[in-house]
Amino acid sequence: MAFISKKEYREEVLTKRSEVAIAVRNQWDEIIFNKLINSDYYKNSSVIFTFVSFKDEVDSHKFIEHALRDGKKICVPKVPSKKEGMKVYFINNFEDLKKGYFDILEPVEGCIEASPEEIDFILMPGVAFDKQGNRIGYGAGFYDRFLSQLKNQVPKIALAYDFQLYEKVPADEFDVRIDGIITEKDFITF
Numbered sequence: 001m002a003f004i005s006k007k008e009y010r011e012e013v014l015t016k017r018s019e020v021a022i023a024v025r026n027q028w029d030e031i032i033f034n035k036l037i038n039s040d041y042y043k044n045s046s047v048i049f050t051f052v053s054f055k056d057e058v059d060s061h062k063f064i065e066h067a068l069r070d071g072k073k074i075c076v077p078k079v080p081s082k083k084e085g086m087k088v089y090f091i092n093n094f095e096d097l098k099k100g101y102f103d104i105l106e107p108v109e110g111c112i113e114a115s116p117e118e119i120d121f122i123l124m125p126g127v128a129f130d131k132q133g134n135r136i137g138y139g140a141g142f143y144d145r146f147l148s149q150l151k152n153q154v155p156k157i158a159l160a161y162d163f164q165l166y167e168k169v170p171a172d173e174f175d176v177r178i179d180g181i182i183t184e185k186d187f188i189t190f
């Protein structure tokens with residue numbers, strides 16, 4: 001089998017993802033949302049670090065609203081600069097978010113920074129995944145760098161569509177593996 005690079009997976013998946021009809025995406029998002037909020041990972045955690053979905057990523061906005069209403073503490077990433085990398089801040093509502101790096105919604109000034117030790121569940125975005133827990137992101141390494149600072153074992157679950165899940169994707173030593181993935185078809189833990 002020819003070696004396929006991370007870049008080629010990114011191109012293939014991002015093209016496919018941009019082609020999913022809105023109605024289909026909404027249906028898949030709803031299924032994924034329900035699996036997530038009914039999971040023990042969700043029920044057993046009080047501080048959740050989640051990505052804020054943008055463009056055609058699996059929607060996480062509905063989840064954030066639900067979790068906040070449910071009394072969970074929610075923290076989300078911000079990239080102040082490429083050099084500083086990713087930091088994580090608590091938000092109380094969507095007013096606490098504004099467009100930042102790459103037009104992604106990020107916490108505004110004044111939000112309180114979360115320390116990695118207090119996070120007990122992480123929801124990950126990503127482009128391509130495999131069943132060994134390998135993950136390909138957009139290629140900046142922000143998540144890999146952030147996750148490599150975590151000392152404790154925090155469950156890291158990705159939200160993705162089924163076509164983003166492959167048998168095997170390439171991984172480097174610095175790639176941090178995830179513990180599971182929720183798609184519209186499956187909830188797999190590794």
Ligand SMILES: Nc1ncnc2c1ncn2[C@@H]1O[C@H](COP(=O)(O)OP(=O)(O)OP(=O)(O)O)[C@@H](O)[C@H]1O
Nearest residue numbers: 135136137138139140141142143144145148174175
């Ligand atoms: N722990 C780390 N320390 C320093 N540099 C790192 C670390 N992890 C990743 N990097 C750098 O980030 C670059 C991008 O990594 P990679 O292609 O795996 O990104 P990605 O996993 O797609 O992105 P992301 O983690 O933001 O989703 C790598 O070339 C590497 O140099």
Ligand SMILES: [Mg+2]
Nearest residue numbers: 135137144175
């Ligand atoms: Mg990586």
